[in-house]
Amino acid sequence: MTTKTGTFEIRDQFYLNNEPFRIISGGIHYFRILPEYWEDRLQKLRELGCNTVETYIPWNMHEPVKGTFDFYGENVHGMLDVVSFVRTAQRLGLWVILRPSPYICAEWDFGGLPSWLLAGEEMDIRTSDERYLRHVRDYYDKLMPLLAPLQIDQGGPVLMLQVENEYGSFGNDKKYLESLRDMMRERGITVPLFASDGPDHNMLSNAITEGVFPTANFGSGARKAFSILKEYTDGGPCMCTEFWIGWFDAWHDEAHHKGDAETAAKELEDILELGNVNIYMFEGGTNFGFMNGANYGSRLTADVTSYDYDALLTEDGQITEKYRRFREVVSGYGRTENGQSPAYGKKLPFERVAYGSCSVVQKVDLFHALDCLAEPVDTVSPKSMERLGQGYGYMLYSSVLHTERRLHSLRLYQAADRAIVFADRKRVLTAADRELLERHEIDPVTAEDIRLDILMENMGRVNYGPIINWQRKGIDGCVMINDRFAQHGWQQYCLPLDNLEKLDYTRGWEEGMPAFYRFTFLAGKTGDTFLDFRGWGKGCAFVNGFHLGRFWEAGPQKRLYLPGALLKEGENEIILFETEGKCGGSISLQAEPDLGR
Structure with a gap:
């Protein structure tokens, strides 16, 4: 492994060790791919002709509980060892772009923000609200000392770090962006800092910050996008930090998103003719566990487990026709050598097998197994998952209707995302999203002391848009019984299934x-x-x-x-x-x- 220090600068173009340098990068998220596959994927990236790899860093995985940090990932098969991922890239002759923003989007639960931000005091997330910023500082106190030795001027492969992500489409709190910039500098980050936003005047102007280089994210129309971006780069180079070559899938979509390889290749030609690129995604990977994100338009749309993204490599690392076509395009620009000697290993460590x-x-059913998995928490009114210290999974709300001998309607207030309701172990209602607020007539249940059980599922927190501030899961309001009263007296069972x-x-x-x-x-x-x-x-x-x-x-x-x-x-x-x-x-x-x- 080389330890020679170098320089990376942004002037009229990018300069690596004082020589012009074109970034040809591909996105690989280490936290979506098992470590046994990192070398194979990175080697295929270099063989495409890329000189750089880009990755986000998800705060919610590295600080799953406030004050408890994990930069290895023993419980997730070692997938959180970001330092090892970066060093593997360096050994294979790749430079690295890191995006450690508190918020990453990435179709990842809560955009990478930790669920415990929603547990207690109210705060304005992604703003200069000091109640939020102090949590970011605590995280950066641990993260940045790990990243600083990986920078090019300290013998590492890291060229740039991102400050926030697509902030211009969210807000315009410049004090917030300046605070993040200063936090990173104060904690030893010396390489250039950058931001990425849509190629739109409002988005770019909302996020432009002194000392933070602007770049753009888009999937088509490079010439128009770069013409807009140039107005904000102060004579610097143009870069597409996310060249969207595919898209993600949500449950209930009619089909898996699949794009045209030739169209994408032509867009890549335009980008490389004009500037620099990071292909999003080179390989998408998988939303393991409960970490898929969601979007909210007219309704909640939760993303599927696969993050295949119609990328250059399939979810399991197979080379696609789009990969072959992109390699032809990249080869036309020559490999920009970077002074790092690649040390190749074996590719594709696992073959496909049908068992x-x-x-x-x-x-065993849930009700018989319940006391194996959770101890009940007694509450007067239902509380959200976050308020009881649970981030992901399911929660069972149980109560006995001592004062009502006939149950015929239900209504759930401030509930998310999906409810399955049982009355005396009889399934009486399944509802999701906005349906939860509606009044639901059910087949009447008549008995003394009816037992009401509500299984709530967190289907994934929204990762993009203004709703990000308001999305506690479970029930954080009340359960209305027969249109007349709110049921009080609950036992809650936390079911993260860990x-x-x-x-x-x-x-x-x-x-x-x-x-x-x-x-x-x-x-x-x-x-x-x-x-x-x-x-x-x-x-x-x-x-x-x-x-x-x-x-x-x-x-x-x-x-x-x-x-x-x-x-x-x-x-x-x-x-x-x-x-x-x-x-x-x-x-x-x-x-x-x-x-x-």
Whole structure:
């Protein structure tokens, strides 16, 4: 590994060690790809002709609990070791662009902001509100000392760091941007700082900040975009920091987003003729666990588990026709050598394997297993997940209607995102998003001391737009019973599903209830495979204790990517948590993905 220091400057163009330098970069998010695959993906990036790799840094993963920092990721298979990722890139002869903004968007839960920001005191997120900034300072106190030694002027590969992300489409608090800039400088960041925004005058002018170089994000129309950007670069170079070559999918989309390779290649030619580029995404990866983001237009649209993005590499790292076409374009500009000697390793460490079908071997429903997974918290009124210290997953709200002998309607106020309601263990209502506020007539339930259970699911926090400040999950208001009163006296069960080893499958199983299903299969050799969940309703999957992500018959995604690095030779375990009462009896592991037509 080279330790020679260098320089990177922004003048009329980019200069690396005082020589003109064109950035040809590709986006790879280390936190969406298992570490066993980093070298393979980075090597393929260099072989495309790129000289740089770009990645976001997600605050919510590195500080999951206030004051508790994780820069390795023992519970997520080591995926949070950002320093190791950067050093691997350097060893393979790549420069690095880091985007450690408090907010990253990235179709990632809450845009990378930690859920605990919503737990207590009210604050204006992404502003100069001191109640928010003090949390950013605490985070940067830990993060920036890790990043500073990775900079080019200290012998590392890092050329630039981003200050915030697409802020011009959110607000215009210049004091906030100046505060972030100063925080980074005060903590040892010496390389150039940059911002990225849409190629729009309002967006760029909202975010322009002294000492922060402006760049643009777009997917087409490079000539027009750069002509606008030039008005803000003070004679500096033009760069497309996110050249969108694909798009993300949301549940209920009609089909997987797929773009035209030739059209994208022609756009790349225009960008490289005029300036610099970061291809977004080179490889998208996977929204493992509960970390998918969401958007909110007329309704909540939660993103699927795959972040394939129609990128140059597939979700499991296969080379695409778009990759081949982009390599032709990039080769026309020659490789800009960077003085780093690549040390190549093996590519594609895992082949695709079909393991076939496996049947349920054990099962237990949620109500029988409840006390294995959570201790109840008594509250007068329902409280949101965040107020009880839970960031992700599900929460069960339970109460007994001592004063009402007939239940015929329900209404949930300040509830998100999806509710399944049971009265005396009978499923009486499923509702989501704005439906939760509506009055719902249900089939009447008549009995003394009716037990009411409401399973709330956090489907992913919105990652873009003004709603980012107002999205507590669960119920943070009240439950109206029969149009007359709010039910008081609740027991709340936090279900982040991070302790499934405590499940006791002998407790019992009732048909139609949310339940856990356990499968096992033997692997003679380990390889990448794809979990087909046809016949199952909605829920999430765990493989050998690793949270693979969500599944939903709504599509378009029909199979979940299961990296071979999570498997072992011999017996492997899969657990599904299914909420709709739809169980197929078996699942299958196939050798091909299915993201929808």
